[in-house]
Amino acid sequence: PEPRILVTRRIFPEVIERLSRHFEVESNPDDVLWTQAELAQRMADKDGAFTTGSHRIDKALLAVSPRLKIVANMAVGYNNFDVEAMTAAGVQATNTPDVLTETTADFGFALLMATARRITESEHYLRAGQWTRWSYDMFAGGEVHGSTLGILGMGRIGQGIARRGAHGFGMDVIYHNRSRLSPELEAECKARYVGKDELLAQADHLVLVLPYTPESHHAIGAAEIARMKTTATLINIARGGIVDDAALAEALKDRRIAAAGLDVFEGEPSVHPGLLEVPNVVLTPHIASATVATRLAMANLAADNLIAFFEKGAPLTPVNRIASR
């Protein structure tokens, strides 16, 4: 019999169609947000799952999913997975790297520019009918070209942002990461490795592109913000929880830094009320990889992982290694 696959959220009909040529598929066309208990109920007889970041794959779920062999995440980040528990249970985990790198780097740059140049704030002002005259300091923001771009987390997306900054905008690029890039990659990105404190102190624009792990929880809190320039902007396209949103809201209110651009939030889709109250923040609903082409490529890669796993014995983009079964 064909393996049984659960698709936990509404996705492209053509991807469901593809999966259906290989598997017996239970999908979620009405996009109901299942509770963990409802998810567990549906997982009980499934051999594999196609998930997005919105469902946790944890010990409790694995314990009641006896047939489960693989979970394919339609996301590069996989902090919704308890990878250790999945590996212990012999469950393959996969993500969707590479296909979203350039699109996500584009968005990081868009958010940086919108934040530095106060694009959404000024649009709100115009739409509200408040624009009655020109004045010299109206929405005067921070410079982008020629400024110092700081990048925390120098994976593929970080490198894409570095290239855009260095080659497109003549920015001086500094970065901090657990490990240094090779000299060749540093040269290509025109990026200089610095310690975290120097990164915080020097950056005119600080972009966060690191994975969310216990170590990166609140990597940017009140103490880190205090080290930044008062003219600096902070951009988070990585994950909520990397920034202490309450501390950031306070800092923005007190103008400890100039502005922030956030695509991800602690506890999203809820947003810290303090962030909704200050004008100097650009807020977007976790859309950094959201182009039609890239979302389709992500969905197809997640599907490819399921197909390759069941038909060839190995997925394309694994995040764990499981003992052969």
Ligand code: GLV
């Ligand atoms: C989106 O946040 C992703 O991890 O792909």
Ligand code: GLV
């Ligand atoms: C992951 O961290 C990536 O940058 O692709």
